[in-house]
Amino acid sequence: AVPFVAQHKVLFAIIAIAILTAVNLRGLREAGTAFAIPTYAFMFGVLVMLVWGLTRIFVLGDDLQAESAGFELTAEQSNLTAIAFAFLLARAFSSGCAALTGVEAISNGVPAFRKPKSRNAATTLLMLGGIAITLLLGIIVLAEKIGVVIAEDPATQLQGAPEGYHQKTLIAQLAETVFDDFPLGFYLITIVTALILVLAANTAFNGFPVLASVLAQDRYLPRQLHTRGDRLAFSNGILFLSGVAIVFVWVFGAEVTHLIQLYIVGVFVSFTLSQTGMIRHWTRHLATETDPNQRRRMVRSRVVNTIGLVMTATVLVIVLITKFVAGAWIAIVTMIAIFGLMKAIRRHYDSVAAELEGTEWDGVLPSRTHSIVLVSKMHHPTMRALAYARATRPDTLEAVTVNVDDADTRQLVRQWESSDITVPLKVVESPYREITRPVLEYVKRVRRDSPRDVVTVFIPEYVVGHWWEQVLHNQSALRLKSRLLFQPGVMVTSVPWQLHSSADVRKERIDAAPGAVRRGLDDQEEQR
Incomplete structure (x- = not known):
């Protein structure tokens, strides 16, 4: 019906998967009306097409010929x-x-039927089989009568086809021939066929996330697949399924x-x-x-x-x-x-x-606590980290900076000495102008000198509101944290400093949270 779709199958298939993903993430699972209308429309439309086509052939005596009737299959x-x-x-x-x-969907969905469940499921299965067999046999008979020819590779397997021939699907050729004097019927059949094919993919979105949740609960898949989203849908399973489906569609060209x-x-x-x-x-x-x-x-x-x-x-x-x-x-x-x-x-x-x-905790408390505040400049994040470190009342508190630029380090030392800060500042040399390794070596040296002490490293961090700001900040802190986490006896504490851009994002997230309006959080935020 729309040749442009056939020329961009991968794009349209991916768009269909994205739409189904969005619908399932919203929690519209098995919405009866949304799925029933296209299904009944397809069954009714195809049945009307078969009855009208066979009536025209056997009763009215019309000579119906499909567009591919004159081709020869090699x-x-x-x-x-x-x-x-x-x-x-x-x-x-x-x-x-x-x-x-597809018939297995009935047996899989028996718990969703009304009582008596087994009898209703068996009746539905019988109806499904009857409808499928009727439509399938009708399509085969009608296709044989009007001479439809379908080839897997039309360019090489069809003799008599014109140059650049675009082969329509079987349903499309039947509808185009039967409704040759009623183009709207052709488009309706094509549209409802496309709709049920897209909705048929929703079976996987109903089945796989639940199955993945069961397997994750039994620890055969990552635990993230077991949790539900805020709309009680298995969001992680839905996203994983859609991602894998998109990859397969793209690799196999749909x-x-x-x-x-x-x-x-x-x-x-x-x-x-x-x-x-x-x-x-x-x-x-x-x-x-x-x-x-x-x-x-x-x-x-x-x-x-x-x-x-x-x-x-x-x-x-x-x-x-x-x-x-x-x-x-x-x-x-x-x-x-x-x-x-x-x-x-x-x-x-x-x-x-x-x-x-499996092992019992010995319960031995550390003899002393040694706190280290990492300093890069004399600014508000540093002052907050120092204040928080003091509040934990450590046995030893010191500030550490890494000398990657002599001029900046000398200026920091002068500012530190002229201030009223009583915490000593230590300068760690960095011959290769890197930060992570000198800090790690210093922390290891502290641990060697006092093996029973717990070392706590306080890292000031910026909290930004946009992803592109995140790229510009906190990379050194991220590397430090990822390396310090592997050091035994070392605790890592992030001390956040919220920039102005994060305040707007925080307000948007509070307003958009589930139940925020009902709890009046938006009004409270405005008053603040």
Whole structure:
């Protein structure tokens, strides 16, 4: 309908992912009306298209021909027999099995159904299957009657196509042919088809963040994925999913034929594992169940899951054989890598927990405290750091500056001596005009001289309001803190000094906080 979209598929796919991410971050999860309207519009629109198209062909006798009806599809191999022909059928079968995916959303969402949950879920699944089969068969029959020809690579596989021919999708060709005298119908079908394809991606946003939260709770993924945002959505999981999705769309150029290989392998691996798990579930319960009625129900359920396991495992094997080179190997390698990564994350969390809780604290207090205030200039941040250091009442308090410029250091020493500050100022030489290493060496020397003392380093810092200001300040403080944190017996204290630019940002953040208006924080800030 809009060729510009086909020419910029990656851009539009990324925009769609960004929109879904924003909607899910806002907490609009499974909004019934928002998702139901496009879905029903698609089903109704396609059904009307099929009924009207078949009526025009069989009742009115119209000769409907698709734009690609006159093209001829060139076969890569026209003499396939025996094993090669069976391989071709198996590959087509594995590709068609992708149409089965999506039905698992019913079983995954059983807890969300009204009671009786299992019966309502089964009824919904039956309706879903009936609607899907009806639409699919109708589309196949109509496409065959109007002569639609679809090629994976139109430039090389279609004979008779004009120069620069842009192949429309199957639905678009059907709608354009059936509604040849009603262009609005063509655009409506195209729009609702695009909408449900975008909304279909929302299934991952509903499923993955919850799954990641469960795995994070069991310490198989980073703990950040377990926490909810201020709108009770798993914000970190949503952002991680959207980021990975955007990367895959960009790497594969938003080509469905390439991405589907990753999708179908993952889906049928999960199908096979879930059926295996259900068989183990029924077998475990049968070992302890004595009620004959319950045992018959469990045996029947186990038979159903066994049949499902055989069918899904068969499809998985065919997919792995026929799609391995086409991209299935990427999914397999990724699964193995993710499994290993998750086991490594669990081992890390277990080792940290054992280290933090396994040994008893000796309870020995430090004999003395030695406080060091880092000084670069005589200004307000330095004075605040000195005042705060005095308030902690250390046994030893001293100020330290690093001599990276002789003129500046001499001026600082003169200002310090002429002031009423009683804290001694020590100058640490820096032959190579760096700050971090001389400070570290001085702190280590203090620790060597008094091993039982605790050394506290006070670092004055600027608090700025804009990201570009952050680039201009606090880089030395950041390097110092990152290095001092690895020194045993050393405490690091940041003493912030808020610049004027940070006050405006702080006001905006207070006003924008959840419930700020209800609590009257904006009025309080204005009064202050």
